[in-house]
Amino acid sequence: xxxxxxxxxxxxxxxxxxxxxxxxxxxxxxxxxxxxxxxxxxxxxxxxxxxxxxxxxxxxxxxxxxxxxxxxxxxxxxxxxxxxxxxxxxxxxxxxxxxxxxxxxxxxxxxx
Amino acid sequence: xxxxxxxxxxxxxxxxxxxxxxxxxxxxxxxxxxxxxxxxxxxxxxxxxxxxxxxxxxxxxxxxxxxxxxxxxxxxxxxxxxxxxxxxxxxxxxxxxxxxxxxxxxxxxxxxxxxxxxx
Amino acid sequence: xxxxxxxxxxxxxxxxxxxxxxxxxxxxxxxxxxxxxxxxxxxxxxxxxxxxxxxxxxxxxxxxxxxxxxxxxxxxxxxxxxxxxxxxxxxxxxxxxxxxxxxxxxxxxxxxxxxxxxxxxxxxxxxxxxxxxxxxxxxxxxxxxxxxxxxxxxxxxxxxxxxxxxxxxxxxxxxxxxxxxxxxxxxxxxxxxxxxxxxxxxxxxxxxxxxxxxxxxxxxxxxxxxxxxxxxxxxxxxxxxx
Numbered sequence: 001x002x003x004x005x006x007x008x009x010x011x012x013x014x015x016x017x018x019x020x021x022x023x024x025x026x027x028x029x030x031x032x033x034x035x036x037x038x039x040x041x042x043x044x045x046x047x048x049x050x051x052x053x054x055x056x057x058x059x060x061x062x063x064x065x066x067x068x069x070x071x072x073x074x075x076x077x078x079x080x081x082x083x084x085x086x087x088x089x090x091x092x093x094x095x096x097x098x099x100x101x102x103x104x105x106x107x108x109x110x111x112x
Numbered sequence: 113x114x115x116x117x118x119x120x121x122x123x124x125x126x127x128x129x130x131x132x133x134x135x136x137x138x139x140x141x142x143x144x145x146x147x148x149x150x151x152x153x154x155x156x157x158x159x160x161x162x163x164x165x166x167x168x169x170x171x172x173x174x175x176x177x178x179x180x181x182x183x184x185x186x187x188x189x190x191x192x193x194x195x196x197x198x199x200x201x202x203x204x205x206x207x208x209x210x211x212x213x214x215x216x217x218x219x220x221x222x223x224x225x226x227x228x229x230x231x
Numbered sequence: 232x233x234x235x236x237x238x239x240x241x242x243x244x245x246x247x248x249x250x251x252x253x254x255x256x257x258x259x260x261x262x263x264x265x266x267x268x269x270x271x272x273x274x275x276x277x278x279x280x281x282x283x284x285x286x287x288x289x290x291x292x293x294x295x296x297x298x299x300x301x302x303x304x305x306x307x308x309x310x311x312x313x314x315x316x317x318x319x320x321x322x323x324x325x326x327x328x329x330x331x332x333x334x335x336x337x338x339x340x341x342x343x344x345x346x347x348x349x350x351x352x353x354x355x356x357x358x359x360x361x362x363x364x365x366x367x368x369x370x371x372x373x374x375x376x377x378x379x380x381x382x383x384x385x386x387x388x389x390x391x392x393x394x395x396x397x398x399x400x401x402x403x404x405x406x407x408x409x410x411x412x413x414x415x416x417x418x419x420x421x422x423x424x425x426x427x428x429x430x431x432x433x434x435x436x437x438x439x440x441x442x443x444x445x446x447x448x449x450x451x452x453x454x455x456x457x458x459x460x461x462x463x464x465x466x467x468x469x470x471x472x473x
Contacts, residue, residue, distance in 0.1 A: 069348075076341035080383060083335050115258050123249040130245055134238045161266075164258045169270055169282040170363055177274045177431075180282075186259075186266045187282040194287060195298050198368055198451075202305035205458055209312040212462070216316060 002054045009051030016044035028093040030085050038078035045070050115162035122159055125152025137222045139211045143204060150200040154193045161186030278428035279361040279437035287366065288443050292410070292421035295447070299403065302454045309461050334384050342384030349377035353448070360444035361437040367444040371451025378456040382463065390460045399453035402446045409439055409446070 023036025046067050053063045086101060129149030133142050162185055169184040171177055211221070218225045262270065273285035287295055334342075357370030382388060413422035423443070429436035 072341065072345060076337060076345075079335070080338045083338075087332070113258075116253065116256060119256060120253050123253060127242060127246055127249065131238070131242045134241065162258060163262055164260050168364070171274055171280040171282075171432075172363060180274070181262065181267045181270050184262070184270050184282070186262055187269055187286060188263075188266055190283050191286045191291060194283070194366070194368060195294060198298055199301060202301055205305055205309055206312070208462070209309045213312060213316065 002057070006051040006054030009047050009054065011051075013044040013047030013051060016040050016047060020044060028095070030090050031082060031092060031096075034078055034082050034085070038074055042070060042074045045074075115159050118159040118162075119156060122152045122154075122156030125149070125155065128152075137224055139214060139221050139223055142223070143207050143211060146207065147200070147204055150196075150204075154196055154200075157189045157193050157196070161189035274431060277423055277437055277440070278431050279423075279440055280432050281361055281363060281365070284360045284366050284440060284444070285437070288360075288440050288447075289421065289423045292443070296406065296410070296421070299406070299447070299450060302451060303399075303403075306454050306457050306461075309458050313461050332386065334386065339384045342380050346377050346380055349373060349380065353377065353452070357444050357448040358434070358441065361440045362432065362434070365444075367447025368451055370444070370448040372455060374448065374452030375455030375459065378452075379459055382459065386463075390456065392457065392460065395453045395457055399450050399457075402450040402453070406443065406446045406450070409443060413439070 017040070020037050020040035023040060024033050027033040027036050049063045049067050049070075053060045092099070126149050129145045129147075129152055132145030132148060136142055136145065163183075166183055166185040167175055169175075169180065169187040169190075171180060175183060214226065215221055261267075269286055269290070270282055273279055273282045277285045277289055279285040279289075333339075353370045353373035355370075356365040356373060357367060359365035360367060360370075378390070382390070409425065410421035412425045414420050417424040421443075423438035423440050426438045426442065428438050435441065
C-alpha cells in the first residue's frame with residue numbers, strides 16, 4: 001500500500017519534470033522559459049523525494065531536509081538569472097501585458 | 113540490460129554533442145556541445161565497467177569485504193573518469209576564455225564573422 | 232546545402248559505429264583480474280573502504296599529482312589569455328565597462344543562508360573520501376561553488392588572491408612532502424602507510440588518505456576559485472592599483 005502511494009507520487013513527479021522540459025522548448029521567450037523550467041522542476045523534485053519517503057520510511061528525515069535544500073536553492077538561482085536577463089534587456093514576448101519591475105519604485109528595482 | 117541502456121544513453125549524448133558542435137554558429141553553443149560530448153564519453157566509460165548484478169565497490173553495510181571480489185563493479189573506469197571530468201573542466205575553461213577574447217575582437221559571438229583562416 | 236549534407240553524413244557514420252558497439256556489447260559476468268586484485272588489496276593493505284579513492288590516492292597517486300599540475304596550468308593559461316584584456320581596454324577608452332550592480336536582496340539573503348551549508352557539505356564530502364563515496368576532487372569543486380555564490384551575491388567583493396595562491400602552493404608542497412615521506416618511511420612515493428592504517432571503517436583510518444584528501448580538496452578549491460575570479464570583469468577601482 002505504501003509502495004503504491006510512493007509509486008504514484010514518483011510518477012506525478014516525473015510528469016512534472018517532463019512538462020518542465022516541454023515548457024522550456026515551447027515557451028515564447030526567455031522569461032517564460034525560466035518560469036516553466038524552475039517551477040515545474042522544483043515541484044517534480046519535491047514529489048519524487050516525497051514518493052521515495054514512502055518507499056523507505058527510515059529515510060524520511062533526510063528526504064525532508066533535501067526538499068528544504070531544493071526549495072532554498074532552486075528559486076534563488078532562477079531569480080538571479082531572471083534579474084540578470086531583465087538588466088541586459090532581453091526582449092519580452094509581445095503577449096506580455098504587465099511589467100511589474102518597470103513600474104516598481106527605484107528602491108526595489110535597483111539601477112537598471 | 114541496465115548497462116546496455118546506460119551505454120546507449122552515453123553514446124546518444126556523444127552523437128548529440130557532435131551534431132551540436134557541427135551545426136550551431138554561436139560559439140557558446142559549440143562549447144556546450146563539446147561539454148555534452150565529454151559527459152557522454154564519461155557515462156560510456158563507466159558503463160563498460162559494469163558486472164552483472166554488481167554493486168558499487170564501496171565496502172559498507174551493503175557489501176562486506178569477503179564477498180566484494182564477487183559482487184563489486186569494476187573500480188578502474190570510475191577512477192579514470194574522475195580524472196577525465198577534471199580535465200574536461202579545464203578544457204572548457206580555456207575554451208570560454210578564448211570565446212571572451214573572440215567576442216572582444218569582433219563584438220559578435222557568431223563564428224561566421226571570423227574568416228581570417230578561411231581560404 | 233553541402234555543409235548540411237556533410238554534417239548529416241558525419242553524424243550518421245558516427246551513429247553506425249556506435250550502434251555496432253552497443254549491439255555487440257555483452258555484460259561482464261565477473262571482474263577483470265586486475266580489478267579483482269584491486270578490490271582485494273585495497274581493504275586489506277590500505278584499510279580504505281572506498282576502493283576508488285584507494286586507487287586514486289595510493290596506487291595511482293602519481294596520476295592524481297599530474298592532474299593537480301594540469302589544474303595549475305589551466306589557472307595560469309586562463310590568466311594569461313584574459314590578462315591582455317584589461318590592458319587592451321585601457322588603451323581604447325571607447326566604451327568603459329559599467330560598474331557592477333549590487334545583487335538583489337533575495338540573492339544576498341539566500342547566499343548568507345547557503346554559503347555555510349555548502350562549506351559544511353564540502354567538508355563532509357572531503358572527509359568521507361575513504362569511507363563512502365567522496366574524495367578530494369569532489370569536495371574541492373563544491374568549495375569552489377560556494378565561492379561562486381559569494382561572488383554572485385556581492386559583485387564588489389574582491390577575493391584575496393595572495394591568500395589563495397599562498398594556500399594552494401602550501402597544500403601542493405605538503406602533498407609532495409607526504410609522498411616523499413612515503414618513500415622514506417613506507418613502501419614508495421605517496422604510499423599511504425606513513426600514518427597508521429587503523430581500524431577499518433573508522434573516521435581516522437586508511438593511513439594518509441584523509442590527509443591527502445584534505446590537501447587535495449584545499450588545492451582544487453583554491454584553483455577553481457582563482458579560475459572563476461579571472462572571468463569576472465575588471466573592477467574600475469582595481470585598474471589604478473595595477
